[in-house]
Amino acid sequence: MSVLQSRPALRWLVPTGAALAIIGGGAAVGTFASAAEPNLPERSAAQLLVDLQTAHLDGLSGTVIKRADLGLPSLPGIGGRGSAELTSLVSGTHTLRVWHAGPDQTRVALLGTLGETDVIRNGKDVWIWDSQANKAQHTTLDESGPTGRPDHLPTTPQEAAEQALAAVDPSTEVRVGRSASVAGRDVYELVLEPRDATSLVGQITIAIDAVEHVPLRFQVVPQGTSKPAFEVAFTRVDFERPDPAQFAFNPPPGAVVTEGTRPEGRPALPTGVEQPTVVGSGWTSVLAAKVPQLAGTTNAETDGAEANLLRGLLGGLPEVNGEWGSGRLVTGKLFTALLTDDGKVFVGAVKPERLYEVAQSNR
Template identity: 35%
Template sequence: MAPYESDDSTTAAEADDLRAGRRKAARYVVPVAVVGVAAATIGLVPALADSGDPDLPKISAQQLIDKIAKSDVQQMSGTVKITTDLGLPDLGGLESSLTSGATKSGDGSSADPTSKLTELATGTHTLRVAADGPDRQKVSLLENAAEYSLIHNGKDVWGYDSQSNEVYHSTAPDNAAEQKKDDVPATPKDLTEDALKAVDDTTSVTVQGTAQVAGRDAYRLVIKPKQSGSTVGQITVAVDSKTGLPLKFTLTPASGGAAVIDAGFTQVSFAKPSASTFTFTPPKGAKVTEDSQTDHANGHFEGSLKGDDKTGKSDKDLGKGPDGLNVIGKGWTSIATFDTGGQGMPSGSEAGGQFGGFLDSLGDKVSGKFGSGTVFKTRLINALITDDGKVYVGAVSKDALVKAANAG
């Protein structure tokens, strides 16, 4: 891997340290890492305006990365904001109809955390967050006339939707702290660490000035593809100069314009939150739904697959797709591909109704040596699904997907 770039020339020793540091981390395929970053940011944190350029001691990219790695903030609270602009079309009534359909089918209640993800997929949202060690966290999504809260306190995980007065309850597994390491990233620190795992010789990492975020002095770490052809322009992380905690995460597209994801604290305190912050009792008259699958509550869906699949495939096999996952290319322009073993996505006329119109608004019909298919686009991730069920996905252009399919 090539050395990180910094404002100063990088020495050979620093380059060795950088290579060693990267080998210690689990490697992520770049498209998967970028998708994870996007999904995770949608799942928790926030957009914020930084201001000022504080005068801080000079620091190299490697030193700042080390500072992030050593950061161990256990107690904090604050207000966060997230602005997400993936370039998705207006869902209109589709989102609500899909959500209501899931509820009617008995999949859960409006207090189930998974039912809130679609709300965070676009637009600007404000959250309050608090943490006191690995066993106590709280995230509250502030809405117009209501509030949704997700509370983890010891063995209990509670979700509460004040608008519907519904409660969701599950039990955290005994090894929750260890399992959390494999979860989709849920904080600016997690997002930054996962972004750095994707760094190799196709990536430039530099320190570019300073900023003030939520009243805290911070360094600006910039992660940028060296390759052309990626939809990712750059990732900018504001890192707290004292604690090393990432305070803001911004992903901008190569196409320019507004950030795809702009996430960060607008207010933060590192004082110990009150114990009452994590105390929850279902309000009188609230409908309480107990989740019988603990793994589902904690982002681990494998448990629901074990023993129930009649094909004989393990949960790991199912996660890889029928014919497994292959990677074409390298770095930020790599493309993940797999075969669903079935038909491609239906056209709008075949799907019918709102869903058909939604598919048409997302997709572009394409053809080539591979046959024909549909490219589904966002400002970050594009995917080609061929009519015979092969999938090509990456943070690359439509033309790159078609080229990969033709070569495949």
């Protein structure tokens, strides 16, 4: 099982003769790890990228801690349990147990104070189990079906690393950081830094197991600080193949079981909302979408429950304007969102100026 089998494009990063600079137009590559404990053999960034691409494992299990402090603003007009649960997905600290024995045998358990929520794939069968509610949903995949897991923030360092490495291009500086210890294992640290100061990302660090070449920790550090705003890391890891029983789920007596359906294509969007498009590439790419429901909601004369809800959401956000028009701005440590008065949304891990530039080009 290739650890980064979905990232075959990494091969072009490391040409024969890895002493040459990698990343097509000249991203600088730090040559060797600096002296630090533990004392590991020297490895170049190019060698670590090859390690990630070629590592193979029979299986993996362990405990993962995920921390997120994205600086989400408090939005007026939003409250209740549902919103709290939504916010918890992108903030706070969460503990997960993970098991992996190949792409068709995976299990992730989100541990809570009163129970746990599990997502289990075993071949074509996918179960989502809520122990607190004693409810289970089952879905059967076809041969081309997805993993059955909804879009989410990464739950393991491997998933996070794959997403980050997809952004490696000439706009990225790649170097080796200090060696360290994660989950009791020696690791090398691979550092990715955007060259464009428009990005809100200061650097991404990937701690790579010195023996198994698997990412054990992933951190995203915003510009201007040394504290990660997002981190996912193993606190315990075992590279033995998990027992098949970990992937065999049988609902307990009394559980409410529903049969789910595999979504076909992209999920349906609200009436009038167009599929988002991506403007630009790499670190400074921006997601752009038209949301007609936003148009005119700041106008007090606009009636209706939907308009009142949106007005409550947007009313507490700072107003901004420019040649592109006017709207409201949402800012966090690793993202910025611009909601224009004419019903457009622009979101990216970039400074506001980049969103204004994209908004101007999309007038």
